[in-house]
Amino acid sequence: MKSGLSVQMGWKAATSFIIFAFLRTLGFALLSLPLLYSSFISFLVSIASHPSINFPILLGKNTNGSFPIWSLIIFSPYLYYVRWISSLKRLKRREPPYTEVSEGLYVGGWPSSPEKMPSGDPAIIDCTCELPRVFGVSGNGYLCIPTWDTRSPDPDAIESAVLWGCRKRAQNTPVFIHCASGHGRSVVVMCALLVALGVVDNLQTAEKLIGEKRPNARIRDHHHNTLQQWSNNWLYPPLKPDPMRLLD
Template structure:
């Protein structure tokens, strides 16, 4: 998978940083060529709609589109508050999987780095001090293999710095489990993603990956770049993957 640099965006290796908003917030994410084309098309469509309909009609149109995207979010919130399951579980030392952290007390201890596998929930203002990576994925869908690889590399670098990792989606059942499964393989905790899924299920019984997640992990397994040795999780030379040229990826906060 090839990654492209979008206009006015800072691209470092395969991690794409969208420019800060007026409030100064950065939302770190991963975007492939197809995603870049979609963004470009949506920008062109937005300009065309503004010219054709006028400002007021455009605002109404954008509200309508936003409400469509909010449907799942609104349906998810009652479950998050009333499900009764743990907001997160520690899968192995320093690696946590859970649902969307709607408050500070829903974050694991130790000032964790956050991998956000949702695109329907906002980034909480209270979490600005945490290293943050967004892998935007809709519910029941899976990150692309290249996105999984990028998230795994990022997480390995944070673990090499002895920082906990919190991987979350809406409920901590599917999208986040897919990324966590790949991370367990990369860290040498288990041999393959199938064993990783079972390993996670023993610690978080509510997980429910589907065939889309399984296919993405199987494809990732065929093309993953780094194969660290077992029991060398905290050894930076094995935990920090390198590029195809053998040069270590630069660290990023």
């Protein structure tokens, strides 16, 4: 669903407000206040994550993957909620935290601890705007392209990630691309990187390869549209990176 996160957070906002109102009618005014605040934050995220607005920098995630204190305080109902949901989904699916798609190229979910990182000290491309970087897990570089869950990185962000990833692979450095679960945002960027590196000839083959390696990965229609925009505007024959361009 293209408006997935907006709808989810809209329902969460409505549910929290209903519970708040119910508790208030029972006389639990003080107890109900956190639910009112949670409802407000959920509503704010619902608006900011809508495709027509798409404002992931609302959460204030820094380029080094950390969150400022003000964000951790203000958006705590959402930031800690998504960490909890991410952990639950991982337990339910029982899939590996990451998958090697091709030699030195990994895609996966949020590495909540160093143990959930691929070996070899990979460079990290972080596609989340809502989850923090686990510090000290990579000395080979970190790039964040903040993107809402259920959304797709825009073509410019994909291009930045692809060029950065190509530079790292030119240095024989492994690359780990992750989002929350390793099913959507990160898969979009991995598709583009596989084509740019010449591992596969086209985006369709890239998607098929990732699907074979990580069965729960899914490319939605809006992901396809964004990848096609990137391909139309930034991908040049013969679908291999220009070495001089990568070393700029």
